[in-house]
Amino acid sequence: MLNALDKLMLEKVADLHEIPQGAFNIRKNGAGVQRNTTANIDIVTKEDKSGIDVIIKPYTKGESVHIPVIVTEENINDVVYNTFEVGEYSDVLIVAGCGIHNSGHHKSQHDGIHTFFVRKGAKLKYVEKHYGQGDGNGERVLNPKTIIEVEEGAVVELELIQIKGIDQTKRDTEIRLMDNAKLVVTERLLTYQDQEAESNITVELLGVDSSAQIISRSVAQDDSKQTFYFDLIGRNKGRGHIQCDAIIMHNAQVLSTPRISAHHSEAQLVHEAAIGRIESEQLIKLMSLGFSEQEAEDTILNGFLK
């Protein structure tokens, strides 16, 4: 059921060279095409709306769930609601990329609304990669929404990556941390041509001694536009740190608005942000080693986004 193009897209968004080990659900052009469950991880199609429930049993360790989505046709408008129940004291990896190949003239869009319940003491790594390609002028649009409840003592690591080729994206991420919960978010974003990307991340430190770290790195090229809103809210004793760095090139625009708000005297919140061009010293150094200007630039950008 998966052709060569499908496989290429799966590799781009989920690093999959073959059908994954463990639990998976592959969605193509708005419909599920392949699924596997395990003794500990169940995947159930939602009955009230489009989407799946992924249910991970308590104490499940070292397993993974891949739920890649591929869109290979134009004129697709796929909205999907996925719910993840990550059981107490489990330790799992969830990979949820989306690849769009649009070689037509009409828009193709995928909106994934993901809700996670990360139960007490669980450990979740969640990776979301976005990739687009296709030589038509049909737009490739992705609007993911991610809501995560991190219960007592749970640890969540998020990797949000937009590799290339997405014309328009609006990414909303909302995370609530209970007592002793811990969050690390890494965001990587590259835009070029006249692409537009908006990323809104809201993190609420609700429980005692929760902590959050958000690291965002982006490169804006050509006439592209990036907008970042970060909202880090300290409602209890705890620590939060936002760091966002952007490299701006050509006629691109970057707007970065990281709000921190402390509603508790023992909330410690820090943010740092910088927008600037590639350091010319770095360029010169690489060029003195024999790199062309383009190669030097690419090397620096890859290092920055890696």
Add this chain to the structure above:
Amino acid sequence: MLNALDKLMLEKVADLHEIPQGAFNIRKNGAGVQRNTTANIDIVTKEDKSGIDVIIKPYTKGESVHIPVIVTEENINDVVYNTFEVGEYSDVLIVAGCGIHNSGHHKSQHDGIHTFFVRKGAKLKYVEKHYGQGDGNGERVLNPKTIIEVEEGAVVELELIQIKGIDQTKRDTEIRLMDNAKLVVTERLLTYQDQEAESNITVELLGVDSSAQIISRSVAQDDSKQTFYFDLIGRNKGRGHIQCDAIIMHNAQVLSTPRISAHHSEAQLVHEAAIGRIESEQLIKLMSLGFSEQEAEDTILNGFLK
């Protein structure tokens, strides 16, 4: 015409122990009470609305203008529009504090709308201090609005200080920088009880090679609430830096939202912000030197806001 209370207020907001040297205009309870002009600095009462025009001749060096405002009655709602023409290549100090003594039960409010034209090559230091006192429960409210055009090669240094006793303040500051213009803003803010303070600073780097530095430090105590919006916009080659630090105590709240937006690939923008409590190591160190906890706290806060 100035009594002992007036003189105390003048000292608090303008460090004046006597009638100032140079040009000045003292406003009390909504009316001008004393004025002095010099050969180089004229002060003219506006005819269309309440306020004055301060006109500083080109090449005026080393002179100062004091325009303190004092409010010693309750039920005052004083709105004043002042315009400052700072002539080419001049180098001047303008001090514009406001002190409110309200021992009544009704609100007293002063809104100063200040517009500055800082001409080519001029150098301006502008100090604005706000202070309130009075044992009544009448509110003391100050809503200053400051608009500054900084022309080619001009340098502006702003000191915005709210010492104490202001129940409510909304401070709007808008600054536009032309080629090679330079700006340094220092903000100091202390709130306590149930005071509320909002500070909005917008800086546009419009000209080539302009630069802006904004340093904001605040202490929020008791049930007070502070809100900061900084908007640093790079529209040309240039550099901007925002740094805001807040100490939060008791049940206070601090919201800090420093936006940076780059619309030019050679705009380099940086911001850093931190909200946290007093470092306990610092407290312990001072207490080991014989300070009481209260004295140690005061010493740290004074150092932070100085």
